[in-house]
Amino acid sequence: MAAPCYLGWDFSTQQLKVIAIDEQLRVIYEDNVHFDKDLPEFKTQGGVYIHSDRLTVTSPVLMWVKALDMILEKMKSSGFNFSQIRALSGAGQQHGSVYWKKGSSQILKNASPELPLHQSLKDCFSVSDSPIWMDSSTASQCRELEKAVGGAQHLARVTGSRAYERFTGNQIAKIYSQNPEVYKQTERISLVSSFAASLFLGTYAPIDYSDGSGMNLLQIWEKAWSKSCLDACAPGLEERLGCPVPSHSVLGPISPYYSQRYGFSPDCKVVAFTGDNPASLAGMRLQEGDIAISLGTSDTLFLWIQEPTPALEGHILCNPVDSQTYMALLCFKNGSLMRERIRDDCASGSWDEFSKALSSTVAGNSGNLGFYFDVMEITPEAVGIHRFNRDNQKVSRFPKEVEIRALIEGQFMAKRIHAEKLGYKVLPRTRILATGGASHNKKILQVLSDVFNAPVFTIDTANSACLGSAYRAIHGLVAERNVSLADVVKLAPEPRLAVTPTPGAEELYCPLLKRYAELEQKVIYNPASSCL
Numbered sequence: 001m002a003a004p005c006y007l008g009w010d011f012s013t014q015q016l017k018v019i020a021i022d023e024q025l026r027v028i029y030e031d032n033v034h035f036d037k038d039l040p041e042f043k044t045q046g047g048v049y050i051h052s053d054r055l056t057v058t059s060p061v062l063m064w065v066k067a068l069d070m071i072l073e074k075m076k077s078s079g080f081n082f083s084q085i086r087a088l089s090g091a092g093q094q095h096g097s098v099y100w101k102k103g104s105s106q107i108l109k110n111a112s113p114e115l116p117l118h119q120s121l122k123d124c125f126s127v128s129d130s131p132i133w134m135d136s137s138t139a140s141q142c143r144e145l146e147k148a149v150g151g152a153q154h155l156a157r158v159t160g161s162r163a164y165e166r167f168t169g170n171q172i173a174k175i176y177s178q179n180p181e182v183y184k185q186t187e188r189i190s191l192v193s194s195f196a197a198s199l200f201l202g203t204y205a206p207i208d209y210s211d212g213s214g215m216n217l218l219q220i221w222e223k224a225w226s227k228s229c230l231d232a233c234a235p236g237l238e239e240r241l242g243c244p245v246p247s248h249s250v251l252g253p254i255s256p257y258y259s260q261r262y263g264f265s266p267d268c269k270v271v272a273f274t275g276d277n278p279a280s281l282a283g284m285r286l287q288e289g290d291i292a293i294s295l296g297t298s299d300t301l302f303l304w305i306q307e308p309t310p311a312l313e314g315h316i317l318c319n320p321v322d323s324q325t326y327m328a329l330l331c332f333k334n335g336s337l338m339r340e341r342i343r344d345d346c347a348s349g350s351w352d353e354f355s356k357a358l359s360s361t362v363a364g365n366s367g368n369l370g371f372y373f374d375v376m377e378i379t380p381e382a383v384g385i386h387r388f389n390r391d392n393q394k395v396s397r398f399p400k401e402v403e404i405r406a407l408i409e410g411q412f413m414a415k416r417i418h419a420e421k422l423g424y425k426v427l428p429r430t431r432i433l434a435t436g437g438a439s440h441n442k443k444i445l446q447v448l449s450d451v452f453n454a455p456v457f458t459i460d461t462a463n464s465a466c467l468g469s470a471y472r473a474i475h476g477l478v479a480e481r482n483v484s485l486a487d488v489v490k491l492a493p494e495p496r497l498a499v500t501p502t503p504g505a506e507e508l509y510c511p512l513l514k515r516y517a518e519l520e521q522k523v524i525y526n527p528a529s530s531c532l
């Protein structure tokens with residue numbers, strides 16, 4: 001009898017990934033299909049089409065279907081034993097949407113095991129190029145939605161976010177207004193995550209609460225669609241979306257298509273798919289009070305929050321592993337590219353010199369503060385470089401090592417301030433899980449630890465969404481018995497402790513954080529007086 005295993009899928013922007021883990025959570029198989037390289041017939045760049053208006057960004061839905069066919073064939077020819085899979089779950093890039101044409105439910109249900117799925121489903125989509133998260137062509141729909149429901153702050157309070165161009169409700173509103181006939185021909189609208197789950201289920205899979213929180217349509221407290229938001233986007237939307245479900249739901253057994261074509265056990269369960277960031281929270285095994293910081297091109301914060309306060313920045317989502325709590329997502333666009341530019345200007349392009357500068361300057365930088373936004377920042381909406389001395393006077397430059405510390409302290413103080421604005425509280429048990437390029441630099445992590453007054457652990461999250469999906473596949477089988485995800489994955493490798501806060505850090509940074517928040521109000525982008 002083959003040892004049971006669990007699959008985790010990640011339908012991300014550039015590739016489809018799969019990971020198989022055994023009962024001891026050891027990875028026994030992983031594979032991927034890279035859209036540009038392995039499916040060149042679709043001619044995508046980075047898995048997407050950037051349209052001539054530079055605002056519209058889409059991906060061909062049949063490419064995602066064909067990638068699944070391809071990866072399953074690769075697994076089959078590698079001799080993978082599909083009959084050992086007890087459950088599977090997955091993730092999809094958030095906010096993207098898939099439009100199923102009238103009659104497709106029957107075609108999906110009766111797909112012949114003699115054919116690859118992409119051949120059976122080739123006429124099933126009323127929109128062949130799905131809008132995805134990189135799209136920013138729906139500014140007018142965002143304004144209309146906020147107006148229809150009582151303003152940006154009210155929309156944030158109800159759905160967890162103000163209106164964002166990439167959010168699905170606004171994308172659906174654009175399709176309805178520009179192609180009413182296409183919308184009429186559409187019997188079901190999925191997110192990328194629930195579309196992927198549908199392929200395994202052989203019928204339309206419901207949207208889960210967590211990924212549904214990225215649509216500007218779901219009431220995150222009641223966990224039900226907001227009628228006023230639905231009506232503001234398009235008529236008859238509720239029946240096209242179906243009812244949302246808890247993210248740990250077992251949706252049903254895998255479609256017979258997979259048993260007949262690949263040898264899956266008919267008892268293999270499909271657990272609701274979710275968004276890539278919620279899946280990463282599961283993969284990083286975040287617990288209440290933890291913060292995950294991905295220090296990448298843009299810096300992303302995931303927070304596990306009990307009592308969130310939705311704000312005009314950042315996003316509050318239903319928590320994918322505990323439907324009584326929430327997760328927050330904060331994106332900071334000026335991340336590693338900003339750090340590299342200052343490294344080049346002030347440390348001759350060397351991280352060693354950059355680190356030495358951090359060691360040679362005191363925590364708190366003698367009261368010097370800086371805001372570094374080479375590109376328009378998301379959190380907050382601001383642009384440019386703004387430096388202030390200890391007396392809050394604007395200055396045009398800092399000595400090189402002061403500039404380096406002002407950048408790093410400023411980036412991390414902004415993260416703490418905006419996390420606390422969303423209701424996050426640094427608790428005695430708070431852990432910071434750092435990942436991404438800069439998480440290999442201990443001097444940078446020491447500043448992070450001091451600003452948050454919390455220990456920093458490093459964790460490799462290359463496949464966190466995939467791994468998190470495999471963890472959620474296991475969790476789905478026991479969630480109804482109130483077993484927490486943490487219990488299910490306690491055998492997983494622990495994050496490694498990297499640094500702890502310097503004694504006295506909290507007393508030093510508390511007043512600085514207050515000053516930083518006040519000065520930030522001065523640098524926020526105001527189109528009327530753009531020359532600050």
Ligand SMILES: O=C(CO)[C@@H](O)[C@H](O)CF
Binds near residue numbers: 012013093094166329
């Ligand atoms: O838009 C985002 C989150 O709000 C991105 O992180 C996408 O989920 C990436 F696929």
